[in-house]
Amino acid sequence: MTQRLSKKIYKRELADLQARLVDMQAWVQATGARVVVIFEGRDAAGKGSTISRVSQYLNPRVTRVVALPTPTERERSQWYFQRYVAHLPAAGEIVLMDRSWYNRAGVERVMGYCSNAEYHRFLHQAPLFERMLVEDGIMLFKYWFSVSDVEQEKRFRSRNEDPMRRWKLSPNDVLSITKWEDYSRAKDTMFVHTDIPEARWYEVDNEDKRRGRINMITHLLSRIPYEVVEREPIVIPERPASGGYERPPRDQSGLVPDYAAELEEREARHGEKPGE
Numbered sequence: 001m002t003q004r005l006s007k008k009i010y011k012r013e014l015a016d017l018q019a020r021l022v023d024m025q026a027w028v029q030a031t032g033a034r035v036v037v038i039f040e041g042r043d044a045a046g047k048g049s050t051i052s053r054v055s056q057y058l059n060p061r062v063t064r065v066v067a068l069p070t071p072t073e074r075e076r077s078q079w080y081f082q083r084y085v086a087h088l089p090a091a092g093e094i095v096l097m098d099r100s101w102y103n104r105a106g107v108e109r110v111m112g113y114c115s116n117a118e119y120h121r122f123l124h125q126a127p128l129f130e131r132m133l134v135e136d137g138i139m140l141f142k143y144w145f146s147v148s149d150v151e152q153e154k155r156f157r158s159r160n161e162d163p164m165r166r167w168k169l170s171p172n173d174v175l176s177i178t179k180w181e182d183y184s185r186a187k188d189t190m191f192v193h194t195d196i197p198e199a200r201w202y203e204v205d206n207e208d209k210r211r212g213r214i215n216m217i218t219h220l221l222s223r224i225p226y227e228v229v230e231r232e233p234i235v236i237p238e239r240p241a242s243g244g245y246e247r248p249p250r251d252q253s254g255l256v257p258d259y260a261a262e263l264e265e266r267e268a269r270h271g272e273k274p275g276e
Contacts, residue, residue: 034089046145104119127193152176
């Protein structure tokens with residue numbers, strides 16, 4: 001059983017890593033690098049929460065999270081990789097893919113959403129496609145988040161009981177419990193065909209989410225040859241003297257009611273000091 005990383009160590013190290021991610025993003029902007037990070041894994045493996053920690057302090061105009069919905073009828077008639085190409089980064093951009101073209105090798109294969117011919121064509125074309133991306137200068141990183149069957153079921157049940165996270169649970173997610181071995185075989189086959197020198201698969205043990213996030217971010221930063229970019233200092237100017245402007249009375253605008261004041265009064269009645 002994976003030992004859980006202490007919250008104190010986790011919070012301290014995560015803050016340091018997120019600061020380094022900001023430095024890395026500045027280097028990507030300054031150099032015109034293009035970065036794609038693929039997050040794959042079983043349902044409830046912790047991909048989304050890891051992406052949230054990676055992107056938390058990054059500029060959304062530079063670092064985009066791509067999570068594509070089910071393809072439309074028109075998209076189904078296109079070359080399989082076509083709709084993903086539109087989301088690849090331009091110079092100075094980072095793309096974080098919450099699932100990717102590897103849907104075909106996983107859920108589509110296991111759930112029968114693609115034909116055998118489409119599946120085998122994908123296994124043949126994916127390495128060719130990725131080699132073209134890398135040859136063109138894109139830095140491509142592929143992470144597979146692993147979790148045990150016991151932990152997956154535990155997370156499913158937790159989501160089902162939490163109205164704030166129930167949206168994360170779909171009928172297909174629940175079916176993955178009954179198809180655990182099918183998904184395992186699909187993942188093994190996918191690795192055999194697509195773990196290529198130009199774009200290796202890196203597996204993240206995410207039984208403990210804290211440990212998995214720290215390990216994944218540390219690894220990503222170690223693989224990108226970034227340097228700290230000296231930024232031009234920003235000088236905040238002195239505020240000029242007033243030119244006689246007077247703000248209209250607030251009662252003439254649709255001011256949002258101060259509900260927070262009601263909360264403070266309510267807490268004061270129960271003996272709690274404001275600001276605690």
